[in-house]
Amino acid sequence: MxxxxxxxxxxxxxxxxxxxxxxxxxxxxxxxxxxxxxxxxxxxxNKEGLLLALKEKAELRIHEIYAYLSEKKNPIHVIESFIDIPFTIDPSEYDFWRLQFMLKWDNRYYMPDKMDNIKNLLTESFHELNYEFPREEAEALDHMIESISIGILRDGMDRHKKQRNFLKKKYKISIASI
Amino acid sequence: MxxxxxxxxxxxxxxxxxxxxxxxxxxxxxxxxxxxxxxxxxxxxNKEGLLLALKEKAELRIHEIYAYLSEKKNPIHVIESFIDIPFTIDPSEYDFWRLQFMLKWDNRYYMPDKMDNIKNLLTESFHELNYEFPREEAEALDHMIESISIGILRDGMDRHKKQRNFLKKKYKISIASI
DNA sequence: CATAAAAGTGAGTACTCACTTACTAAGTTA
DNA sequence: TAACTTAGTAAGTGAGTACTCACTTTTATG
Incomplete structure (x- = not known):
C-alpha cells in the first residue's frame, strides 16, 4: 500500500x-x-472499487470483534463485552463505522448480516445463564446496542454513557452505580 | 394538489x-x-424542495403518533402502544419511513430528535410504574423500537414478529404466549 | 547501470446533472 | 370575451460526472 x-x-x-x-x-x-x-x-x-475496498476492511473488523468475544469463557463476560463495544470504539474510527451503517440502507451493498455469528454467540450465552427466551433476549440486546451505536456515531459518546451501566445492571453484571 | x-x-x-x-x-x-x-x-x-416537501409530511406523521400515545391514560397502555408502532406501519408506508431513517445520516436534513416528546412520555410512564431508572428504561425501549423499525423497513415484518410479544412480556403487559 | 514494471499525471472524452427559457393550453375571474 | 394566472412542455444551458489515454517519473531487480 x-x-x-x-x-x-x-x-x-x-x-x-x-x-x-x-x-x-x-x-x-x-x-x-x-x-x-x-x-x-x-x-x-472505478468509483465502486473504492467503496468495495472500504467494505473489505469492515468485514475484517467485524470478524475481529467476533473473535474477541468468542474467546471469552464466561457468558457474563460475553454479554458485558458486547455491551461495551460501542463505547470502546475510538472516535478516529467513527467515519469508518458511520459508512458501514449508511450502507445498510443501500441494497446494492448491504450484506445480510455479517453480525449473525455474534448474535448466535449472545444467544448461547443467554442460554447458559438459563434465560427463558435466549434467542429473543439476544436480539433485544443486539437491537439496543445497534441503536446506541447509531446514536453515538451521530452525536458522540457523552449523551449515551449512562446507558452502558444501566444495561450492565439490567443484565446483572457487577459494577459501580449508574 | x-x-x-x-x-x-x-x-x-x-x-x-x-x-x-x-x-x-x-x-x-x-x-x-x-x-x-x-x-x-x-x-x-429545486431538487431540495422536493425533499423538503416529503419531510414536512413526516413531521406531521410523527406528531400524529405522539398525539395518539399521549391520549392514553394508563402508562401500561402507552408502553404497549409504543411497542406496537413498528408492527402497525402499513407496508405501503415503508418507503416513506425508510427515507426518514436514511436522512438521519445526512447532517443537512437531520433534525435533532423530533421523537424527544415521545421519549418523555415513555419516561413518565415508567416513572408512574415505579421503575428505578425511568429515563434509562425509556431510552432502552426507544432504542429497541428504533432498531426493530430499521429491521422491519429493511427486510419486512415477518422476521421480527416474535420480538413484539417478547417485549410485551418483558414489560409485563398481559397477552398470549410468545 | 539497464530495463521493465509500477506509480503517478493532466488533459481530454462522452455523457449526465440540476436547472432555465420560451413557449402553449387550459382554466379563472372581471 | 378579454385579461390574467396557472399547469404543463420541449429544447436547451453550462457545469460537473466517471472514466480513459498518452505520457513521465519513480522504484525495484537481475
Missing part, C-alpha cells in the same frame, strides 16, 4: 461517511487527497 | 427511498412520473 493509495482511501472514507457515496465525486476525492484523479482509477478500477 | 404534482412526489419518494437522494436525478423522477422535467421545478423550485 503506497502512501498516495492510502490517502485516497482516507479521503474517500471521510467524504463518503460525511456526505454519502453518491454525493461525492472522484474529483473531490482526488483533490482532498492531493492526488491526480487518474490515480484513483489506476488503483481501484 | 394537482394529479401530476402528486405523481412527482410519489415517484420522488419511491426513488429516494430505494436509492438515496443524491443517487436519483430529477430526470429519472420526471420519467417515472411521466411528466416533463421542467414541471418539477415549477412546483418545487
Amino acid at each position: 503506497t502512501d498516495k493509495k492510502q490517502r485516497i482511501l482516507d479521503s474517500a472514507l471521510k467524504l463518503f461517511a460525511q456526505e454519502g457515496y453518491s454525493a461525492v465525486s472522484t474529483n473531490r476525492i482526488a483533490q482532498d487527497a492531493s492526488v491526480s484523479e487518474g490515480l484513483i482509477f489506476k488503483h481501484f478500477d | 394537482t394529479d401530476k404534482k402528486q405523481r412527482i412526489l410519489d415517484s420522488a419518494l419511491k426513488l429516494f427511498a430505494q436509492e438515496g437522494y443524491s443517487a436519483v436525478s430529477t430526470n429519472r423522477i420526471a420519467q417515472d412520473a411521466s411528466v416533463s422535467e421542467g414541471l418539477i421545478f415549477k412546483h418545487f423550485d
Whole structure:
C-alpha cells in the first residue's frame, strides 16, 4: 500500500461517511487527497472499487470483534463485552463505522448480516445463564446496542454513557452505580 | 394538489427511498412520473424542495403518533402502544419511513430528535410504574423500537414478529404466549 | 547501470446533472 | 370575451460526472 493509495482511501472514507457515496465525486476525492484523479482509477478500477475496498476492511473488523468475544469463557463476560463495544470504539474510527451503517440502507451493498455469528454467540450465552427466551433476549440486546451505536456515531459518546451501566445492571453484571 | 404534482412526489419518494437522494436525478423522477422535467421545478423550485416537501409530511406523521400515545391514560397502555408502532406501519408506508431513517445520516436534513416528546412520555410512564431508572428504561425501549423499525423497513415484518410479544412480556403487559 | 514494471499525471472524452427559457393550453375571474 | 394566472412542455444551458489515454517519473531487480 503506497502512501498516495492510502490517502485516497482516507479521503474517500471521510467524504463518503460525511456526505454519502453518491454525493461525492472522484474529483473531490482526488483533490482532498492531493492526488491526480487518474490515480484513483489506476488503483481501484472505478468509483465502486473504492467503496468495495472500504467494505473489505469492515468485514475484517467485524470478524475481529467476533473473535474477541468468542474467546471469552464466561457468558457474563460475553454479554458485558458486547455491551461495551460501542463505547470502546475510538472516535478516529467513527467515519469508518458511520459508512458501514449508511450502507445498510443501500441494497446494492448491504450484506445480510455479517453480525449473525455474534448474535448466535449472545444467544448461547443467554442460554447458559438459563434465560427463558435466549434467542429473543439476544436480539433485544443486539437491537439496543445497534441503536446506541447509531446514536453515538451521530452525536458522540457523552449523551449515551449512562446507558452502558444501566444495561450492565439490567443484565446483572457487577459494577459501580449508574 | 394537482394529479401530476402528486405523481412527482410519489415517484420522488419511491426513488429516494430505494436509492438515496443524491443517487436519483430529477430526470429519472420526471420519467417515472411521466411528466416533463421542467414541471418539477415549477412546483418545487429545486431538487431540495422536493425533499423538503416529503419531510414536512413526516413531521406531521410523527406528531400524529405522539398525539395518539399521549391520549392514553394508563402508562401500561402507552408502553404497549409504543411497542406496537413498528408492527402497525402499513407496508405501503415503508418507503416513506425508510427515507426518514436514511436522512438521519445526512447532517443537512437531520433534525435533532423530533421523537424527544415521545421519549418523555415513555419516561413518565415508567416513572408512574415505579421503575428505578425511568429515563434509562425509556431510552432502552426507544432504542429497541428504533432498531426493530430499521429491521422491519429493511427486510419486512415477518422476521421480527416474535420480538413484539417478547417485549410485551418483558414489560409485563398481559397477552398470549410468545 | 539497464530495463521493465509500477506509480503517478493532466488533459481530454462522452455523457449526465440540476436547472432555465420560451413557449402553449387550459382554466379563472372581471 | 378579454385579461390574467396557472399547469404543463420541449429544447436547451453550462457545469460537473466517471472514466480513459498518452505520457513521465519513480522504484525495484537481475
